[in-house]
Amino acid sequence: MPILDLLHISIADQCLYGFAQGRLAVRLAVSTALNGPGEHNGSGCTPRGLHQVRAKIGAGLPQGAVLRGRRWTGEVWTPDLHAQFPGRDWILSRILWLSGREPGRNRLGPVDTFRRYIYLHGTPDSEPMGVPLSHGCIRLRNADLVALFDRVPVHCPVQIEEAACPQWASAPLN
Template identity: 80%
Template sequence: MLDALHISIADQCLYGFAAGRLRLRLAVSTALNGPGERQGSGCTPRGRHRVRAKIGAGLPSGAVLVGRRWTGEIWTPELAAHFPQRDWILTRILWLSGCEPGRNRLGAVDTFRRYIYLHGTPDSEPMGVPRSHGCIRLRNADLLALFEQVPAGCPVFIDEAPCPQWQALPCTQGD
């Protein structure tokens, strides 16, 4: 079980830690618009977060989620061609909540109210390149494995540093 995640915007990687040791490294895709916390910015929020909700347990890989609910569809290239403007949220969701009032929590910078997730994306989408609308995209197979290793409440630190310099900083639990 992982007890902390660090997402580096600079190197487009997610690092998973257990007992202070690096256990996992996965390629991700953060926001095309870069880092930022404002509602409507299309940016990936920085700072301390936690996994507020885990959504999609038991769904098949490639399950299409809209409004955090399975549509009954499984992503295919044909489905993508039929809906070319969709921002595909697939397989699972790890929904983030900010821990720093005024930076990524409450008001116009609230990560949870911005619906910022770690989620699956079509395998045809590149990883290691900023392309999302603010969320953190992962390969579906990577997300399936990660989902099982991350408990609700797990700390997630997102920053621009190229290397994980993660320190155990608790989130505020009051919502």
């Protein structure tokens, strides 16, 4: 599996497209923010624009590992654990922590993606994909995130846009 050199997230498609050497190599369903796109701290929105993977957290953890404050709690998600904490925003398996690259749009001040703790992270398999339901992050299936994690280097560019990507949606994968 080639290392990815660009991730493109379409809010309209609710899809992550991963590119290696300019060719589409990965297509994964995601869930972005229920509150839609937006950059302001406290908005619960998914930030737009050019970002980068600033940190990778969770290498080697079991699939479904529960992360709180970017640390493993020692728990692995189960339906029973979910029932004990019904309102929790589950961050599972791995974290790809994003940092904005556009000062004033998604970097620094009240729009800083990194300080908003915006991640690509796993979520319970009971949660739907392809539907905006997150609190601002980009949720993925745990198995998809675990497979993606080692293919995405720190500093990998991540473009998040509202627009649909019809030419990519139907392109064959490498």
